[in-house]
Amino acid sequence: MLKKYAIALAGFVLVVAILGAVKAAQIKEMTSVTHVPPPTAVTTFEARSVAWQPTINAIGTLAPVEGVTLAPDADGTIVKIAVENGAHVKAGDLVIELDTTVEEAQLSAAEARAALAKLQRDRAVELASKNTISAAELDTATAQLNQATADVAAIKATIDKKHVRAPFDGRIGIRLVNLGQFVARGRAVVPLQKMDPIYVNFSVPQGQLAALRIGQPVVVRVDSMPIPFNGSVTAINSEVDSATRNIAVQATLANPEEQLRPGMFVQVEVELPLGPPQVVVPATAVAYAPYGNSVFVVETMKNPDGSTYTGARQQIVRVGAARGDLVAIEAGLRAGEQVVTAGVFKLRNGAHVEVNNSVQPTANPAPKPANT
Numbered sequence: 050m051l052k053k054y055a056i057a058l059a060g061f062v063l064v065v066a067i068l069g070a071v072k073a074a075q076i077k078e079m080t081s082v083t084h085v086p087p088p089t090a091v092t093t094f095e096a097r098s099v100a101w102q103p104t105i106n107a108i109g110t111l112a113p114v115e116g117v118t119l120a121p122d123a124d125g126t127i128v129k130i131a132v133e134n135g136a137h138v139k140a141g142d143l144v145i146e147l148d149t150t151v152e153e154a155q156l157s158a159a160e161a162r163a164a165l166a167k168l169q170r171d172r173a174v175e176l177a178s179k180n181t182i183s184a185a186e187l188d189t190a191t192a193q194l195n196q197a198t199a200d201v202a203a204i205k206a207t208i209d210k211k212h213v214r215a216p217f218d219g220r221i222g223i224r225l226v227n228l229g230q231f232v233a234r235g236r237a238v239v240p241l242q243k244m245d246p247i248y249v250n251f252s253v254p255q256g257q258l259a260a261l262r263i264g265q266p267v268v269v270r271v272d273s274m275p276i277p278f279n280g281s282v283t284a285i286n287s288e289v290d291s292a293t294r295n296i297a298v299q300a301t302l303a304n305p306e307e308q309l310r311p312g313m314f315v316q317v318e319v320e321l322p323l324g325p326p327q328v329v330v331p332a333t334a335v336a337y338a339p340y341g342n343s344v345f346v347v348e349t350m351k352n353p354d355g356s357t358y359t360g361a362r363q364q365i366v367r368v369g370a371a372r373g374d375l376v377a378i379e380a381g382l383r384a385g386e387q388v389v390t391a392g393v394f395k396l397r398n399g400a401h402v403e404v405n406n407s408v409q410p411t412a413n414p415a416p417k418p419a420n421t
């Protein structure tokens with residue numbers, strides 16, 4: 050009986066040993082075969098060198114070359130509104146007239162006193178020439194004439210203060226008062242703006258101050274207007290804002306059709322002197338990451354067994370300015386190298402790729418997307 054158990058156990062051990070040997074041979078055969086994943090389909094773009102016009106971009110606000118809110122220099126009731134809202138006026142044109150009936154009556158009385166004082170002075174001069182009156186009496190007559198003349202001038206000045214006139218050529222805004230309304234001295238009555246030419250005020254970081262010059266071309270864009278407006282830098286502030294470390298800049302634009310209005314929010318581009326060419330690629334080619342931005346360069350690579358294949362090499366780059374669908378690469382890439390533009394996030398360094406450029410992402414420096 051014991052002999053039978055020993056034979057059965059020996060047979061079982063033999064079967065297990067045979068199965069183990071067979072399985073070990075299979076595992077060894079599987080591990081000896083190198084697994085190569087299928088290549089990833091990608092699109093590519095040849096990095097090219099272009100000479101972009103360098104610019105300083107900023108946000109600006111339009112301001113009038115001359116602008117004021119008109120106000121009377123005396124109290125009174127409005128008796129005449131000489132211009133309509135939005136009208137164009139010349140320097141010296143009457144805009145608002147206040148009641149001057151009292152002053153005009155005072156003026157008539159003062160002019161009568163001045164006329165009498167003049168007659169008395171002339172008579173005194175004649176009598177003084179004949180030594181009929183003393184020099185003191187002549188001086189008194191002369192002083193009375195001067196005082197009467199000054200009274201007339203003072204009343205005329207008061208009347209003039211009640212006539213609000215345009216100090217310069219410009220366009221009237223929407224009036225803030227109505228006919229018959231009593232207004233106090235200094236009360237705002239109507240805005241007046243000169244809009245051709247017009248200023249654009251903006252600020253740039255102090256680090257860009259060295260690139261700014263008086264007379265540099267400026268392009269201004271408004272979201273509501275498709276056509277840009279051209280101008281030039283006319284003033285650079287003499288100090289830097291200590292809170293923001295920005296410096297204020299002012300440019301002047303021609304505005305003959307008065308399309309631009311003071312207070313508008315605009316985008317400003319200051320054109321700088323042309324710099325060296327830059328290497329540009331589509332924005333989709335850049336893999337942005339906290340540890341560094343990179344692109345994948347397509348090139349011929351080698352397998353461990355020495356065979357070659359088309360692969361993607363990850364290259365860390367320094368990204369510069371962007372224009373439309375393109376971005377400038379300041380360092381890490383040369384013109385003429387093929388970079389992956391679609392499928393970047395599926396790749397790893399040394400991955401097999403298959404180039405298919407039948408459909409590519411857009412690479413336009415000035416794209417015009419269609420509205421949906």
